[in-house]
Structure formats: structure tokens, C-alpha cells
Amino acid sequence: MKNYYVGNFKTGFENTKGWFVGSFLPEGFAKTDQVEIKYFNHNLGEKFDFHKHNQKLEIGIILSGKMRLIVGEEKFIIEGGQCWYAEKGQVVMQEFLEDTEGFAIHAPCVPSDKEMVSIN
Secondary structure, three states, X not given: OOOXXXXXXXXXXXXXXXXXXXXXXXXXXXXXXXXXXXXEEEOOOOEEEEEEOOOOEEEEEEEEOXXXXXXXXXXXXXXXXXXXXXXXXXXXXXXXXXXXXXXXXXXXXXXXXXXEOOOO
């Protein structure tokens, strides 16, 4: 088994919803339990409802576009060239205000670690 991968992160990962690094990938790809990395291209109006990760941190890097981010009770507008970080256990919500391209990074790789949260 080789311990490296070289490839195109924008294509070929439709079955993993854009995740191109992580323990859930098939052999021969960037398979690791240390980190999950996803390339995304979300459309205007897409939304990830309130959720948290109890075992992993979450990082977002916005290359282009604009999104609304809620972390806890604070609201932010994040645009191309900006990034954000949320420690494990922090409740977040993301809504895309424009077509938005970027990367999501989670560490460590725990695919089942997403808990939806009801906010009143």
C-alpha cells in the first residue's frame, strides 16, 4: 500500500460528496484517520442546519463567494479569502448567500461525528 496520493480534488469524488482525504475513501486514495478534507462548490441557497461535532474540529476556507455562518450565538458573513474555525462541541450553521467555492477540513477523521442540534 502506498502512503501518498496525487490527483485532482475537483473531480472524481462525487461518491464521497467532495471529500478527497479521509478514512472512508477506498484504498489507493488519500486514506487516513488523521484528517478529512473536502472541496466544495455550493450553490446560492444551500444550507447546513445547526449541528456540532463532538470529536473533531471544523475549519472552513472560502476561495470565492459568500456565506452566512452562525457559531453559537454569533453571526458572521464570510467571503472569498476568509476562513473560520470551530472547536469540537461548538454549534454551527452555514448558509450560502452566493455560489461559493472552498474547502472544509475536519480533524481527526470521524465520519459518524455529526449531531444535528435544534435551536429555538
